[in-house]
Amino acid sequence: MTIRVLLVDDERLIRAGLAAIIDAEPDLAVVGEAGDGAEVPGQVSRLRPDVVLMDVRMPRLDGIQATRRLLETMAEPPRVLVVTTFENDEYVYDALKAGASGFLLKRTRPEEILQAIRMVVHGDSLLFPAAIRALAAEHGPAARAAGRGARWHDRLTEREADVLRLMAKGRSNAEIAAELFVSPQTVKTHVGNVLAKLQARDRTQAVILAYETGFIVPG
Known part of the structure; x- marks a missing residue:
């Protein structure tokens, strides 16, 4: 293609x-x-x-x-x-x-x-995760103060939460699979569930939301 x-x-x-x-x-x-x-x-x-x-x-x-x-x-x-x-x-x-x-x-x-x-x-990996962490550290507190801290992450399973944290580190599906000792197809399913529950278009949107709501803290 x-x-x-x-x-x-x-x-x-x-x-x-x-x-x-x-x-x-x-x-x-x-x-x-x-x-x-x-x-x-x-x-x-x-x-x-x-x-x-x-x-x-x-x-x-x-x-x-x-x-x-x-x-x-x-x-x-x-x-x-x-x-x-x-x-x-x-x-x-x-x-x-x-x-x-x-x-x-x-x-x-x-x-x-x-x-x-x-x-x-x-859609396999997040680009420049370190830079996005820095941007989130600067802009995230204002977003939380504006009321974007809804506890959507309570709807995530423990494994989905683990996958989201690794997505924020820029890990690919294969890398996440190796770290969690599961298959890449299982990771793909978890990623899809995370995006659906966060109503995020892609991994980048999901990670930004995770930072802005305090689910992930930069640094």
Whole structure:
């Protein structure tokens, strides 16, 4: 299967560089480009990409609003990876909360960009768990103070709670299976149950919710 990628960035040079990296891979293809978030819904509807590489800061409509629009208006939206210059950019956390599945730094090495695209399509692992922990440490207390501390985690079984903690460490299904001495298929079932109980779209959303409600404490 060829993974279809849409590039969204207001800098043409960055789009060209990403396209050259991605199109050189036999299993990846850039199917379109956009220079602003306002163009994203139309491009996604027309081109049906699997992944959108979304610049987080753009002049008319930023990556946060564009991501939110995709998830609110499409029954089966593509995965979104936001692209930013600084890992502590407050926009990154807002984009992840809006529904992005992960983020990339613009200085990320080409091979890591390719790996991230493949990973997010398969939903197997959380990207940059250390950076997300740092973002959660900064923004989580405010979210808890705003009343996001509902005790949904009481609905998790003990094993599901263990799986969620390992997801927050960025472990893949295979790694979780090895650590808990169960099969990868069992882990996949537990992950599905966790996402359903948290009403989370993917692993990243589940982990952010776990931090914001105090189920997992950064550090």
